Amino acid sequence: MTNDLHRIVSAIAPDPGPGLVPGARELMNAIMDTEPAAAPAPVRRRRLSWRIALPAAPVIVATVTVLGWTTGLPGFGPRPVAALDIKQEDGYYVVQVKDVYADPENYEAQLRAVGLDVSLRVIPATPGLVGRILATDGQEVVDQIKTIDRPGPCDKVGGCPIGLKIPVGYAGSAYISLGREARPGESFQSGTSISALGEPLHCVPHLNKTVAEVRALLKERGIAIRGFYVADPRRGSGGEETSSVPDSWYVQGGYLDMPGKATIFAFSAPMPADHVENVRKAEGCPNL
Incomplete structure (x- = not known):
């Protein structure tokens, strides 16, 4: 079981069209990987890429x-x-x-x-x-x-x-x-966890909340759920993109992929309590 479901990969090309961001499968696989977060590989000159920074170990210099x-x-x-x-x-x-x-x-x-x-x-x-x-x-x-x-x-x-x-x-x-700042409808090319410092759910209890509860939290902040990535946190890899899941499922995290739109990680069972505690500590929050 992974100890850090919030470790995000450092390079995913955003999809400006409808649906989920291509490469979300690689994103969740990397999040569920048990290896410690590695420093992102340098981006070569003239190359733009999606970068998601782990709050506990920022890559921006x-x-x-x-x-x-x-x-x-x-x-x-x-x-x-x-x-x-x-x-x-x-x-x-x-x-x-x-x-x-x-x-x-x-x-x-x-x-x-x-x-x-x-x-x-x-x-x-x-x-x-x-x-x-x-x-x-x-x-x-x-x-x-x-x-x-x-x-x-x-x-x-x-x-x-x-x-x-x-x-x-x-x-x-x-x-x-x-x-x-992104213009309306413009996909982000640099991003981080939806609960990182400065992001809409920072220090807002949402991990292991139901999809229905988190949908309401996001709506209060002017954000709609664009799609989901479903993966069993007990497995080392694998998962699938989908446009909907049952409202009773549990939220494991997420990220913004354009202004007012978010992708949410969800599964039918909650995460272990110690993982939620680790995320709380990593993000400097008193309670999640």
């Missing part, structure tokens, strides 16, 4: 701020700002994202103008990962590219960033993907 638009002159509406704001301070370039919908080429042009071989892509992410980025070119990038977190309380996985710091004269290359 760098973050930037999403600021959007500035106010224009009266009567003329908002005016667009530069895609990035880059300032030089104390031997670092401090980078903030101003336009999350700009073409990647615009980001790269500004970064290369100050001598940085850094590629930046902004992708839709679940609420707990909005504003965070993943540096994907190895340990050198992790060691040299730093982040700045805002002071005070934080309700996001791995920190609440206000900027990204890159050394002046940095001679390496880096590919960085940044999480942003």
Whole structure:
């Protein structure tokens, strides 16, 4: 029996069409695997992928701020700002994202103008990962590219960033993907457990609740169940995708796959109580 039903795989391509996300079978198989969570494999340059981060061991290593638009002159509406704001301070370039919908080429042009071989892509992410980025070119990038977190309380996985710091004269290359809010109907490309910090069911008792009970909890938060993945937690692998299960079945977890839509893991029998306790501790919650 697995000790950690919430360990999520790090690469699943989302399906923008109807139905469940392709690869959910691999997702549940990995969740039910008894091996400890491994660090996700680096994503090569120019590759985007679904990434689900375990709250107890975040894989995100760098973050930037999403600021959007500035106010224009009266009567003329908002005016667009530069895609990035880059300032030089104390031997670092401090980078903030101003336009999350700009073409990647615009980001790269500004970064290369100050001598940085850094590629930046902004992708839709679940609420707990909005504003965070993943540096994907190895340990050198992790060691040299730093982040700045805002002071005070934080309700996001791995920190609440206000900027990204890159050394002046940095001679390496880096590919960085940044999480942003998804538009309505847009599938998430970066995500985490539905109960992770910053996600809709964080510290909300839902594991081993019935599907009917969890459906009501999600509805209160404006979320509908898009589909289910059914697997016996006593088995090491296997399962199936389905659009419905009995309301009396028990919830084992889940994730958001687009704004207002969730996929739920469910089975006809509840999970062991010690597993629920392990999840509670991993997510820093007093009770689940």
